Amino acid sequence: MSVALVTGASSGIGRAFAERLARDGYDLVVVARRRGRLEELASRLRSDPGVAVEIIAADLGDPASLARVERRAGEGPDIDLLVNNAGFGAYMPFARLPPERVEQLIRVHVVATTRLARAVVPGMLERGRGTIVNVASMLAFSATIPPDPMPHRVVYAATKAYLVAFSQALAAELGSSAIKVQALCPGTVATEFHVVQGAPGPLPGSMDPADVVAASLAGLELGEVVCAPTIGRRAASRGGRERTDALHRPPIGASRLPLPGLSRAIARISGACPFLPAVGPRLARLDRRWRT
Numbered sequence: 001m002s003v004a005l006v007t008g009a010s011s012g013i014g015r016a017f018a019e020r021l022a023r024d025g026y027d028l029v030v031v032a033r034r035r036g037r038l039e040e041l042a043s044r045l046r047s048d049p050g051v052a053v054e055i056i057a058a059d060l061g062d063p064a065s066l067a068r069v070e071r072r073a074g075e076g077p078d079i080d081l082l083v084n085n086a087g088f089g090a091y092m093p094f095a096r097l098p099p100e101r102v103e104q105l106i107r108v109h110v111v112a113t114t115r116l117a118r119a120v121v122p123g124m125l126e127r128g129r130g131t132i133v134n135v136a137s138m139l140a141f142s143a144t145i146p147p148d149p150m151p152h153r154v155v156y157a158a159t160k161a162y163l164v165a166f167s168q169a170l171a172a173e174l175g176s177s178a179i180k181v182q183a184l185c186p187g188t189v190a191t192e193f194h195v196v197q198g199a200p201g202p203l204p205g206s207m208d209p210a211d212v213v214a215a216s217l218a219g220l221e222l223g224e225v226v227c228a229p230t231i232g233r234r235a236a237s238r239g240g241r242e243r244t245d246a247l248h249r250p251p252i253g254a255s256r257l258p259l260p261g262l263s264r265a266i267a268r269i270s271g272a273c274p275f276l277p278a279v280g281p282r283l284a285r286l287d288r289r290w291r292t
């Protein structure tokens, strides 16, 4: 039986990964701070579809807790799929972002992701197989765009940009092995991500987390290192979640762009990003520059 370790499995995209991977027959190691949520998830998945689920309640921003998860990831010979998904936004002007939050963003997104990947790669190399998904964000590509109506996101965007570069470099280094690495870069997704930051609910036009997971797994099949699932323009313009188009249809000319996943995102982002009509034209200009 294959084993997947999913961080941030108590909610949103991480929970959707755990549910989908359980249906696909993976045993699971699920990680997050809220033990109660993990227990509820585990008891559901143990009875239907009937897989083994191990719980690690841990704050990945805390070095001692991260070390526990790291040991579990590296010691057993069994982690076939690592989903580095835990994360949070802390959108705020840089000058007001508390220094402790700065550090937590870097610890959870950068340090934990990198160390957990470092823990599993030697075993994967030995076994000649394995997959690592690092959940980044479309905001990884937004660094030059000023805030408002986009969120204030200096450290968040920078950590997600790190995840893209880290995933690309690791994929390149492991290119001759059978290990797959992916940076998953969704637009807005209907999870608790914005709610924990004070939003009344998911943002309109958000993707369904299960569709994001389906896109990630399809991207892995296609060998995509940067996977940027976004909602289709038509669905977004209806403002609804009734038809998400998270799967893959490259725009004309996409193969000439340096990042296939990103090119799709550029083709669709104006419809995909509910809080930023301004991003679309700017990325489209960038897209045209790349095409020439």
Ligand SMILES: NC(=O)c1ccc[n+]([C@@H]2O[C@H](COP(=O)([O-])OP(=O)(O)OC[C@H]3O[C@@H](n4cnc5c(N)ncnc54)[C@H](OP(=O)(O)O)[C@@H]3O)[C@@H](O)[C@H]2O)c1
Pocket: 007, 008, 009, 010, 011, 012, 013, 014, 031, 032, 033, 034, 035, 037, 058, 059, 060, 061, 085, 086, 087, 088, 089, 108, 135, 136, 137, 138, 185, 186, 187, 188, 189, 190, 191, 192, 193, 194, 196
């Ligand atoms: N939702 C979006 O629009 C969106 C878009 C692009 C990228 N993303 C990325 O997707 C990932 C998942 O977010 P989501 O949208 O599913 O949000 P979510 O519903 O708020 O889930 C976040 C998960 O991360 C866990 N987590 C947060 N801080 C943690 C810590 N210090 N230690 C351990 N676990 C921690 C949370 O669990 P506990 O609270 O129980 O610890 C929760 O399970 C994040 O990396 C986020 O940056 C989200």
